[in-house]
Amino acid sequence: MKFKQGKVFVLAFAGAVLANSSAAHAQGYPSRPITLVVPFGVGSGADLMARVLAVPMSETLGQTVVIENVPGAGGMTGVSRVASGPADGYQIAFGGVDTLAINQTLYKKPLYNAATDFAPVGLVTEQPMVLIARKDFPADDMKGFIAHTKANAAKMQYASSGVGSGSHLTCARLNAAMGVDVTHVTYRGSAQAMQDLFAGRIDYYCSLAAAAVSPLESKQAKGIAILTREQSPLFPGLASAHEQGLAGFHANFWSGLFLPKGAPEPIIKNLNEAMMLALNSSSVVEKLLKIGVTVMPPDKRTPQAAQAFVESEIKNWEEVIRTSGVEQQ
Secondary structure, three states: OHHHHHHHHHHHHHHHHHHHHHHHHHHOOOOOOEEEEEOOOOOOHHHHHHHHHHHHHHHHHOOOEEEEEOOOHHHHHHHHHHHOOOOOOOEEEEEEHHHHHHHHHHOOOOOOOOOOOEEEEEEEEEEEEEEEEEOOOOOOOHHHHHHHHHHHHHHOEEEEOOOOOHHHHHHHHHHHHHOOOOEEEEOOOHHHHHHHHHOOOOOEEEEEHHHHHHHHHOOOEEEEEEOOOOOOOOOOOOOEOOOOOOOOOOOEEEEEEEEEOOOOHHHHHHHHHHHHHHHOOHHHHHHHHHOOOEEOOHHHOOHHHHHHHHHHHHHHHHHHHHHHOOOOO
16 A cells, blocks of 8 residues: 555656746747748748737737748648657648548548647638539529439539549538539639639639628629638628538538647647637738738637647548548548
């Protein structure tokens, strides 16, 4: 019995030493610049969002948040580097639905486990997907769109920016919800897909909100529905698919900040507070709106909420990928 009591004491003492060590490490944090790893190229949506966020976070933290673009393997190269790096708070991944949810199923051997290899700081932004159709499409709302598609599915086509892309998987999810089988036409990118939509050669496309603003304003395409449960301030007056009868349908692109697992709690708290201050700034909100994204609601910005959300998104997109017939890469 004495031995067991001694063992418990030693373990408790060791735990206290580790906790104090982490706290001491975090007290001087940050003492040098922090690298925010963006897993896509300069000028990408992720890059633009990260740069908006980096400036106010640098001011709050008292150290520069440096953007480093590390593209490759569908965004996994950069995110993987953070996952395998030191958990000291000096490398943060700007992760999102593609790198932390879709890729977990789309790739046979993803470079990390998104649910267990990271310590979330918090979710940052969200961007709804939007169902847009050719400008002469014979329906103006979701009810009419579903009716027309069901009656003409065999001769219709939808576009995507590539197999396994967000536009492809969102439309695949939409088609499954409508109970239709429509021919999928792939393009090298969203610009090419949009061109054929504008020309009337393609019937519809599931677009990121930022890419849909200009075509809808110029009436080159027709907006059918926001593909989330709620409406978006980016498209005043455009009802959601959920509101138009496709109950529960939800597809959006989100992003957040992620540290490697094992990052000390005080450092996570420090970064979360800096992130929160930035996202509560009206100027930051306006800058993000200009590039087509909205700030995550406060209740989704906590590390705990981000962890639960990532886990749920992995499951959601796994179901879509499995049923869409997309071959794993």
